[in-house]
Amino acid sequence: MSHNLLKGKKGIIFGALDHNSIAWKTAERVHEEGGTFVLSNAPVAMRMGEIDKLAKKTGSKVIAADATSIEDLEHLISESIKILGGKLDFVLHSIGMSINVRKGRHYTDQKYDWTQKGTDVSAMSFHKVMQTLYKADAMNEWGSIVALTYMAAQRVFPDYNDMADNKAFLESIARSFGYFFGKDKKVRVNTISQSPTPTTAGSGVKGFDGFITYAERMSPLGNATALDCANYTVTLFSDLTKRVTLQNLYNDGGFSNMGVSDSVMDSITE
Numbered sequence: 001m002s003h004n005l006l007k008g009k010k011g012i013i014f015g016a017l018d019h020n021s022i023a024w025k026t027a028e029r030v031h032e033e034g035g036t037f038v039l040s041n042a043p044v045a046m047r048m049g050e051i052d053k054l055a056k057k058t059g060s061k062v063i064a065a066d067a068t069s070i071e072d073l074e075h076l077i078s079e080s081i082k083i084l085g086g087k088l089d090f091v092l093h094s095i096g097m098s099i100n101v102r103k104g105r106h107y108t109d110q111k112y113d114w115t116q117k118g119t120d121v122s123a124m125s126f127h128k129v130m131q132t133l134y135k136a137d138a139m140n141e142w143g144s145i146v147a148l149t150y151m152a153a154q155r156v157f158p159d160y161n162d163m164a165d166n167k168a169f170l171e172s173i174a175r176s177f178g179y180f181f182g183k184d185k186k187v188r189v190n191t192i193s194q195s196p197t198p199t200t201a202g203s204g205v206k207g208f209d210g211f212i213t214y215a216e217r218m219s220p221l222g223n224a225t226a227l228d229c230a231n232y233t234v235t236l237f238s239d240l241t242k243r244v245t246l247q248n249l250y251n252d253g254g255f256s257n258m259g260v261s262d263s264v265m266d267s268i269t270e
Ligand SMILES: NC(=O)c1ccc[n+]([C@@H]2O[C@H](COP(=O)([O-])OP(=O)(O)OC[C@H]3O[C@@H](n4cnc5c(N)ncnc54)[C@H](O)[C@@H]3O)[C@@H](O)[C@H]2O)c1
Pocket: 014, 015, 016, 017, 018, 020, 021, 022, 023, 041, 042, 045, 065, 066, 067, 068, 093, 094, 095, 096, 097, 121, 148, 149, 150, 193, 194, 195, 196, 197, 198, 199, 200, 201, 202, 203
């Protein structure tokens, strides 16, 4: 189902690791809507080779970049402009990683060099991407930049660990940089706060199965899928949302405004 919402628009999509990735679904949907883009991921993620399948399917080039490296980002952005034949209209930051989560280190017992690495990859990288775009004047007016986040930035989800703090930082960067990008370049910056989604990053969170079932039962519309997130991102990249900026937008089936649901009450009282 295409509405040509992104016809003529050009961009960069970070973070497609495999077909479960939110960025993968987004790349497929952006392609269907007429957008063209460069795919990027960390050099280590390239080794899996999966991204080449997506590149072939969407007629895209792939450029490796560690999103924590300014040098890599400068190269990615200047090459992308050359490949796509002009400045960018959209950028998706779909990047997250916590070594403390991965290695099962408790929130109250973090290894701080792991914490720092996770913060750099999951949050600071968003600032680095935007600063590099801003300095290179790489975005067209009325362009759109989106990053993905989770509600643990606002509420306590104990097993989300240091990623909760990283997401709070990420959302703050979206607002702070979004101000300058809006005022100086007429570019909008938003975060989408997505339901738990079965991907490599998502499934790494301890107790993920319980987590996703709980959210499903709490949400009047059920959990938003990766495809739902891709569709929402397409609207944010399109000209239909030109003055939506500095927002954290929930794509979560209503979860974020729930107190309790019948389904969850029934399972507690039975
Ligand atoms: N899956 C969920 O439940 C969920 C919910 C809300 C938000 N999110 C967010 O969505 C985004 C995408 O995650 P996903 O769930 O699709 O999982 P994913 O594992 O498919 O994607 C994470 C991506 O980050 C990339 N990455 C890691 N380190 C990097 C680096 N140094 N440079 C460049 N890229 C790097 C990985 O290679 C991978 O492609 C993340 O920000 C995640 O926190 C996920």
